[in-house]
Amino acid sequence: MEVRTRFAPSPTGYMHIGNLRTALYEYLIAKHNGGTFILRIEDTDQGRLVEGAVDVIYQTLRMTGLKHDEGPDVGGDYGPYVQSERQGMYLQYAEELVKKGKAYYCFCTKERLDSLKEANGEGEAFSHYDRHCLGLSEAEIETNLKSGIPYVIRQKMPTEGTTTFHDAVYGDITVENSELDDQILVKSDGMPTYNFANVVDDHLMHITHVVRGSEYLSSTPKYTLLYEAFGWDEPSYVHLPPVMKDAHHKLSKRNGDASFQDLVEKGYLPEAIMNYIALLGWSPASNQEIFTMEELMEQFDLSGLSKSPSIFDPVKLTWMNGEYIKNMDFDTYFEKVQPYVDAALHNKALDQKAIAALLQKRLETWADVAGLVNFFDALPAYSTDLYVHKKMKTTEEIALDSLKAALPVLEGLETWEETAIHDALMALVAEKGIKNGQMLWPVRTALSGKPTSPGGAIELAHILGKEETLRRMQMGIDLLEAGK
RNA sequence: GGCCCGAUGGUCAAGCGGUUAAGACACGGCCCUUUCACGGCUGUAACCCGGGUUCGAUUCCCGGUCGGGUCACCA
Numbered sequence: 003m004e005v006r007t008r009f010a011p012s013p014t015g016y017m018h019i020g021n022l023r024t025a026l027y028e029y030l031i032a033k034h035n036g037g038t039f040i041l042r043i044e045d046t047d048q049g050r051l052v053e054g055a056v057d058v059i060y061q062t063l064r065m066t067g068l069k070h071d072e073g074p075d076v077g078g079d080y081g082p083y084v085q086s087e088r089q090g091m092y093l094q095y096a097e098e099l100v101k102k103g104k105a106y107y108c109f110c111t112k113e114r115l116d117s118l119k120e121a122n123g124e125g126e127a128f129s130h131y132d133r134h135c136l137g138l139s140e141a142e143i144e145t146n147l148k149s150g151i152p153y154v155i156r157q158k159m160p161t162e163g164t165t166t167f168h169d170a171v172y173g174d175i176t177v178e179n180s181e182l183d184d185q186i187l188v189k190s191d192g193m194p195t196y197n198f199a200n201v202v203d204d205h206l207m208h209i210t211h212v213v214r215g216s217e218y219l220s221s222t223p224k225y226t227l228l229y230e231a232f233g234w235d236e237p238s239y240v241h242l243p244p245v246m247k248d249a250h251h252k253l254s255k256r257n258g259d260a261s262f263q264d265l266v267e268k269g270y271l272p273e274a275i276m277n278y279i280a281l282l283g284w285s286p287a288s289n290q291e292i293f294t295m296e297e298l299m300e301q302f303d304l305s306g307l308s309k310s311p312s313i314f315d316p317v318k319l320t321w322m323n324g325e326y327i328k329n330m331d332f333d334t335y336f337e338k339v340q341p342y343v344d345a346a347l348h349n350k351a352l353d354q355k356a357i358a359a360l361l362q363k364r365l366e367t368w369a370d371v372a373g374l375v376n377f378f379d380a381l382p383a384y385s386t387d388l389y390v391h392k393k394m395k396t397t398e399e400i401a402l403d404s405l406k407a408a409l410p411v412l413e414g415l416e417t418w419e420e421t422a423i424h425d426a427l428m429a430l431v432a433e434k435g436i437k438n439g440q441m442l443w444p445v446r447t448a449l450s451g452k453p454t455s456p457g458g459a460i461e462l463a464h465i466l467g468k469e470e471t472l473r474r475m476q477m478g479i480d481l482l483e484a485g486k
Numbered sequence: 487g488g489c490c491c492g493a494u495g496g497u498c499a500a501g502c503g504g505u506u507a508a509g510a511c512a513c514g515g516c517c518c519u520u521u522c523a524c525g526g527c528u529g530u531a532a533c534c535c536g537g538g539u540u541c542g543a544u545u546c547c548c549g550g551u552c553g554g555g556u557c558a559c560c561a
Contacts, residue, residue: 012561044561046560046561112559115558115559129557129558130557152559154559172490172491172492175490176490177489178489181488181489181490181557185558186558188559189559193559195558195559195560196560196561197561199561200561215555216490216492216554216555217554217555217556218555218556219490219491219556220489220490220491220555220556220557221556221557223490241491243491243492243554244554244555246554249553249554250553252554278498281498281499281510282498283498285499285500287500288509289500289508289509289510291509291510291511308498308499309491309492310491310492310493310554311492311553311554312497312498312499313497313498314497314498315497315498315511315512317497317511317512318497318510318511318512319511320511321511321512322510322511328524361523362524363523363524363525364523364524374522391521393521394520394521427520437520438519438520439519439520439521440520441520442520442521443520443521445520446520446521447521450521452521452522453521453522454521454522454523455521455522456522456523457522457523458519458520458521459520459521460520461520
């Protein structure tokens with residue numbers, strides 16, 4: 003049988019990491035089996051509609067490579083794929099259930115329901131509908147319906163026995179039917195409740211694997227009973243543990259936690275984000291950690307899913323993002339990094355390609371670029387302490403001496419190429435009988451004004467150009483002499 | 487509170503009756519090196535507790551503890 007999964011987000015304007023991971027797994031389950039991945043927009047909560055929110059969903063799926071085979075924008079044989087356009091089709095299914103004796107009309111008012119809850123209260127939540135309307139006669143129902151009394155349709159739960167369903171992650175789960183409330187299927191405005199719409203939609207769209215958060219685990223027996231009542235085949239369930247912010251809190255937009263787009267804005271690559279979240283709750287048979295989407299498709303297996311929640315670790319995501327940057331071919335990398343380099347530099351004469359090349363092995367996210375390159379623009383103020391480096395065996399005296407010796411030599415260079423600069427400096431080192439570091443560290447320091455820099459003396463000198471290099475070296479000399 | 491689910495280093499995690507309990511991130515050290523980074527090597531660090539079952543439990547069972555979820559005319 004063809005595997006069909008669906009991603010059914012509500013258009014809220016954000017793509018949560020947890021939702022995105024669910025989408026990823028749905029996609030992988032489908033594609034691993036050569037199946038179909040469907041997008042269904044669940045926009046029935048009109049009060050929460052957000053402008054442009056659906057576009058965020060499309061955009062995210064496009065950026066992450068989770069290409070849907072059916073959906074509102076691409077069509078398909080089982081549309082419409084927007085739930086608000088399906089509103090008319092649910093009532094008949096609920097009525098079918100009423101005919102079968104698996105559901106019933108309920109005319110109870112909100113007030114009666116509220117008082118019911120208070121009555122059995124004691125402050126503790128335990129409220130089952132008391133089935134007041136289950137006892138209504140045909141005639142009474144008919145009369146109520148005709149006089150236009152608002153009603154809902156409730157699912158009639160068995161009062162005895164148990165219901166068991168199987169979950170791919172959690173195994174068999176059994177509950178007492180007496181624990182189940184006669185949940186509302188159709189609201190008094192004629193609209194289906196989420197749970198009901200889900201069952202009907204999933205059946206109509208021939209969904210084979212229902213993948214969702216573990217918060218649905220406790221309502222799943224009701225789904226099972228619904229499928230049984232209809233006589234429909236039940237899909238496989240894959241419930242996923244939550245993605246946490248810390249040991250106690252789920253990752254959520256309400257806490258201001260990062261959404262997918264936030265992470266992209268912070269300088270993370272969509273591929274790295276997907277790779278990272280694939281491993282949050284799933285582990286492959288091997289020790290492999292870096293995966294292309296194709297590799298994930300091949301290797302994804304339900305048996306690798308974990309039952310326990312996982313904490314989203316931005317530090318590891320950052321590491322992984324760095325791996326992606328390091329492994330990109332230069333042209334691809336340059337195309338992506340160039341805007342960040344350009345934005346960080348006022349001096350447009352600088353060779354951005356050369357700077358970018360220096361950066362590739364040192365970047366973890368695009369956000370690192372500015373801090374790494376700003377000294378090319380303007381030499382930061384620095385203390386002569388920087389010239390003292392134990393491992394390089396430098397002191398302020400040695401630094402001053404080296405800079406003074408190097409300045410005229412570099413000034414006399416005809417060509418400003420790395421090899422020329424290198425050879426000139428190394429000849430000086432040999433001539434003076436000092437260690438490489440005793441010459442190169444002072445130069446590097448004078449050129450960057452920073453304790454660390456992307457690249458050493460020669461690379462920096464080359465990029466800065468002859469004039470600026472000499473200027474900065476002279477500034478270093480002045481600084482050191484003033485400090486004497 | 488009832489019901490359901492979960493628990494291996496700080497984090498992600500492998501494990502599925504017998505292991506020196508993998509690997510990765512982070513952290514420390516060493517090497518390489520013109521700084522940093524990269525790369526290589528290496529170190530610290532874990533089976534929630536109590537009972538069973540068993541020749542033998544991280545692994546199976548029961549109880550507890552802790553954590554999470556759920557009990558809407560929300561999705």
